[in-house]
Amino acid sequence: MTATAVVADEAALPKKRSRALTKFLNNRSAVIGGAIVLFFVLAAVIGPYLASYDPIKPSFTSIRKPPSELFWFGTDELGRDLFSRMLWGARASIMAGVISVVIAIVLGVPFGLIAGYFGGWVDATISRATDAMLAIPFLIFAIALAAFLGPSLSNAMIAIGLSAMPIFVRLTRGQVLTVKAEDYVEGARAIGLPDFWILVRYILPNVLPPILVQGTLTVATAIIAEASLSFLGLGQQPPNPSWGSMLNTAKNFMEQAPWMSIFPGTAIFLIVLGFNLLGDGLRDALDPREQ
Amino acid sequence: MSVMPSNNDIILEGVDLKKHFGGGGIFSSPTVVRAVDGVSLGVRRGETFAIVGESGCGKSTLGRLLLRLIEPTGGDVRYEGQSILKLSKSELRRLRRELQIIFQDPFASLNPRMNVGDIIAEPIWLHGLASGEGKRERVADLMRIVGLLPNHADRYPHEFSGGQRQRIGIARALAGDPKLIIGDEPVSALDVSIQAQIINLLEDLKDRFGLTLVIVAHDLAVIRHMSDRVAVMYLGEIVELSETDALFDDPLHPYTQALLAAIPVPSPSNRQPKALLQGDVPSPAAPPSGCRFHTRCPHARAVCKEQHPALEQAPDGRQVACHFWREIQGAGAGSISAPPPSPALAKRLALYRTWRERQDKPVATSP
Amino acid sequence: MLRYIARRILVAIPTLIIVSLLVFALQKLLPGDPVLTMAGEERDPQVLAYLREKYRLDDPIPVQYFAWIGSALTGNLGISLRTDIPVMELILSKLPVTLELAIMAMIVALAIGIPAGIISAVKKGTAVDYTANVVALSGLSIPNFWLGILLIMLVSVRWQLLPASGYVPPTEDLWLNIKTMIMPAFVLGTALAASLMRHTRSAMLGVMRSDYIRTARAKGLLSRTVILKHALRNALVPIVTLSTLLFGELLAGAVLTEQIFTIPGFGKLVVDAVFNRDYAVVQGVVLCTAVGFILMNLLADILYVLVNPRLRHAA
Amino acid sequence: MGHEAVRQQRMEPGSPGTAAVAADRPLLSVRGLSVRFDGAPKGVNVVDDVSFSVSKGKTLCIVGESGCGKSVTSLALMGLLPTPPARIVAGSALFDGRDLLAMPENERADLRGDRMAMIFQEPMTSLNPAFTIGDQIAEGIVRHRKVSKAEAMERALDMLRKVRIPAPEKRLRAYPHEMSGGMRQRVMIAMALANDPQLLIADEPTTALDVTIQAQILTLIRRLQEETGTAMILITHDLGVVAEVADEVAVMYAGRVVESGPVEAIFEDPQHPYTIGLMGSVPSLGRRQGRLATIRGTVPPPELMPRGCRFTPRCPFADSRCVNEPPPLGEIVPGHRARCWYAPLEKYRGAVA
């Protein structure tokens, strides 16, 4: 093949900024959500260096002190500074949310890809198993798993991740079915590309956006789930704080020390709200239907 | 147009091809759609072969069957005389290099997450044609060949216009040095001005690389312009197969006649009363008995309802599936008279072409 | 249609088998020895041995599974290890409670979610939209147990408006029944309202973009008619389907809510059973929930076809 | 098979269509319409200074390629443009003496579906899948006429007969999905004409249809127009369709009308390079005559839109004047206008060739 042009049709082509990014930045709720999440992630990363007190050492002389200049958020039932515990707890809570979703995605997406792409009995098997897992209530599944693995934050993450996995299997499968029908996948097969390559280069990148959106939304659910497991004693383990476990303890002191529940409760509310807004925003930005 | 194939050198052949959708087991839809139902045809080396028909006639399915992108329910596909249905995975991959496809929708046919360079390079990489610098060179060549700027290789499909994307698709189809390309409505999603560019491009490429083209389309003007032979499909069957000019000048099958009659003529001074085909295309899930066209055919008789007409040979090598084609021939309906352009238009078009060529010259000489 | 339903039911069978395996495996996963929890503080070894024998806990696991599934198929889910009450009886007596809770919660969710979703879709990009979004998301973002206790503290203790917890069957005192269920239904419903609102919004946005809405407007119809008749009717198709699926989620969400408000329903039954290692109850209840969930899915599929004229004939 | 005549409108010799049009007061007269999308570069309107008019019983075809602003124009006239992002920034549209663009929304809604109606491109998606055909037609009647639901249904049935739908009583109770694309387009037409509108805007009404069905629909539209005397704006990209049905033609390119005039003038004596290129791009139905003449490149994106003539980058005749100065829509012969500095071309560019 020689390098002479048969036809010339060069055209000036302005470099387009990613449409998704532009749309995301134009989406007010997404930006607000992103800002909230960023704020809390920052708090989780650098917060512990700002904490002025040891988050786990009790102080029997300052039990359940209301917020003051000394203790910005007050102290808890063992006299620990709530502000410091909140900062440390941010790590546990955000990690619980993010890591369990990562687990769910890492486990769920391959199954969904395989089921959706190959179809047939592989699909039937995976789909039925997914249905079955979905049929068992999320929390019960998580409780049983967490109880089996033993109560700890990492086990809670695994339990939440495993329980959330079927959602991603199903979502991925559905997306694969859509993407599989696209011309460019047929085109890839027409070239003779191997299935694995098509799955990785063609299907996966194109099914990922809705999965990421669902991911951010599930992070929110997972944070709540960690709080719920903490409520049942299966989440973050004492004396280390997570917002969920703090809230769980605080519920015994709702009257005597309302600040103990107000701060972690509000923090959970805000970050879950943040992740939800972010997820919604991403959905709008990545949704091809949205103009 | 390329040299007319003077031989019967068949490069790709479909033998009694059938594709039925649905009706599998209890888990799938109970209705069977006979998308392609017993189609036989042979594509000659170096020709442009067109498959034409209205939506739902099975022409796209036929195109995919010929490439074994979908598995036929029955029949055989032979490439260079060899059945491609029994090929092993690696043999099939070799075949994929030689048989390529261009899709209708330039917005859907490119992976939005890959840049153009990677898209075009993929077949080169897959078939081990070049690597590293060589591969980049080849991609740049291909881009130039189809009229794209090689320095746009790092852009993503969404940054290109429809016509440019179709060029990308063509470059990719060319990347493996194919022998035959099937174009599935390659220009129907494009604007008229872009459509003309792509038609010209395809013709140039065909000449240059000695390709065989199979064009699946519904636009009869495009087909007349591009193709050597035409197969007209109706409800999963070929009703007429003929040299292009013969078909347009003297359509044999009543469906072909009606199809031609329905085309609006771009000449306001030649407005004429039209013989209109009545009714809708029946559902391919429940095709009419006998001749499938009998429900809409102005010449239908009792026998058409009962007997399915076979595709028979007409004297000049044409094929037609109609019980009464001999009687209908020359019944007045059908052949279209395209009036010559008005003198003013002809003059301006000539002027336009001249200036247009001058416009291209500086570019054509650049490397 | 019948054929379609039959097909859906057939597909549900393997799912049920996997569910039964999962349920059985789940209880085996649970650490602890049910016999130890049953044997009381004194843990008499003789009694331990007897109980192990009695509940066939020493049999090989496949034998246990087939024994269990065999009797489950005949409607016998065993008896509660803790209270001797037949599991089937427990389930039948708890189910109405949870169903009542779920239905009331669904009403709350629908009453909040759908109007909010419509308003925010119609006013997309305005302050109204953002407000509706944030309010709806609040329901999703507040941990259920916290909201529950907060409500008890305020509404029951501080203001003494509603009973703090417990359950009164409607046959006994309908008004009291409703009063006890308001708060739990609200807590459970708000979480779902957010989901519904967002789905309504997105369905409405999708529908509002469609060509037939433009057609309706081209007819000169008032925007109220366009939104409430043309758009909502079509948006409802996915929403109705979703609602049935959410209903399954509600049953699961009832776990925590019932725990907080001490409502003797399914959720409380199963959590207590998990913690007491009351295997028969755990198995029975989870199996029933799963069956319910699958039935809901089935219902969703059927409803989807029924509310969608396009599919009514095709199926 | 029925033989139906597409109306053959032959202009009387010596009286060009424009003269006739100028005689009547046009039903709709659009002047200087400009529409802008939020976020577009400054000065680049998606519809820019568009003027045309259409009279009772006549058909105006707006022809152009995708993105030329023809659909935006029609939606703007119907008051169906979503704002935001679209905003009408200039212009007037006198409909029967009143400016549509200055009317309050509720009055426009009263006009819509009553005195002006619209048909859309996609018959498959333009009908609400949840309601029966009868409901959807009757609804528009009830909205604008003081009639009962039953009377409206009766009228709907009449309309179905009028658009020649077989078994109309049955179809009245059918859902859109039970009908083919061609039938649905007939329903759309019935719906649009139910209140005897004075103006019908048809936006690519046959593009999505097969060629045999397209012919049926075009014939139907023409016949109904003849019966009712409705004025029609037909928007299309298909020059064949234009040639068959138009009285007047406006060719749009990148938001501007580049050429307008009676249909014969446009086809037989095209003036603007774009119009000429367009005609050269269409493959002929006759014997092959060599390569197609093409227009090079594509429509520039808004951020690269030239200040002057928007066709400059693709025009073989363009020079620096074209780049910088927008040409006016100049009258070449009475009623025939072209937006080109060098029209007629042979006068200014003939020598060079």
Next chain:
Amino acid sequence: MKRLTLMTVAAGLLMSTAVSAQTLRIGLNEDPDVLDPHRARTFVGRIVFSSLCNKLVDITPELKFTPELATEWQWSDDGKSLTFKLRPGVKFHDGEPLNAAAVKANIDRARTLPDSLRKSELSSVADVEVVDDMTVKINLSRADATLLSQLSDRAGMIMSPKALAAGDFSQNPVCSGPYKFVERVQNDRIVLEKFADYWNAKDYNFDRVVFQPIPDTTVRLANLRSGNLDLLERLAPSDVPAVKADSNLVFAPVSGIGYQGLTINTQNGERAKSPLGQDKRVRQALEYAIDRDVINEVVGNGIYPPAGQPFPEASPYNNPKFAANKRDVEKAKQLLKEAGVDKVKFELTFGTSTTAQQIAEIIQAMGAEAGFEISLRPTEFAAMQKEAQAGNFDVNVIGWSGRVDPDGNIHPFVTCKGALNDGRYCNAEVDKLLNEARVTSDEAKRKQLYDQAQEILQQDLPIIYTYYQPWPFVHSKKVQGFKPYPDGMIRLKGVKFAS
């Protein structure tokens, strides 16, 4: 099932007509288990039985035995038989009369029923003899000082033999207590109604008693405060100040006969092979590191009296000599030094409750100051039990609800074969002393034996006692005459609503 529904409806009808009748609502910490005294195991079950089933003997708040179904009892001289005279005219809820044969049938059932949990309590019983219609004699295979106390609890509850024969006793229990069974909705309530033919009916004032399990302490208290409950057991200590401050509520705590402590794995498997398990000085150091007063104040709000021994202060077997040590970090460090270790690591396992968690966190912090590096492991109760038995623990936080007889608080925990000896502590001398105490009926002599055993245990420290388990009851002001008992039971005799 049908029956249950009908009953529910019937009960519902009854209830709606009886709104004006006096109903006492009691909030329980959890749902009781089987309502069969021989097979029941939970503490809350015993609370329900207190109103449902009479026993042969009862106890006073001072833990003395007092007649109930038996009007008098007599030990034989060799301590190998015990004769009861039964109260005449007592009827079971089904109208059957109480007689010696019924008592015999009950005790025999408790000893022979395969899943009876009372077997070990009655292990000394050889046979039961019907002397006459109203006299029953229990013959023992060996002397047993604990027997009478066993008979003052579930082992001594007498059920209607007719009902026992019916086979579904646990769902339809028939006893002879002041209240008879109406219905039970699992996880929701147990309803009892006044038994008109009760032998002492005049002292019982409520028409109905409803027990409602509400596990969440906050919610339980909220129910009491909002008027849905009249009385609750086991108030969360954190709520003590709030309750005291509430003029509508009466706080009625009592120091119980049970205790909380730390069980140390000394000889149960691999995990015992640690400095803590092997060296008593390390355990002593741990004991010195703990400040029980802080636990009492911070967690218990003053209702967790420090414990140093298994016998509560009210018990005659309590010896002030073994009172809890005061915290002494220096001494703890000293002991560790003597033991030749300076950092001791271990894992503290505790149940998943807020209180247990707080205590564990406090112990962790206090231990750290003395050189203990404690990791915390909250474990759900069911799992903890199994792990404890399997020796899969270092130190467990455990609690014991307590028994009236001292034997029940110590023997099963520290004797080599004790069923509850999770740490597998084994000391022949301790076994000998405690076994002897079991058969010694003379109180002074018995106390001496326990003191000797305690002397050893205080050194070996297989269990570090932390505090005595209190029974913090709360009731509304309108409830009058409620008297908390150290065994944590709710006895409704004389309790009434203020008029």
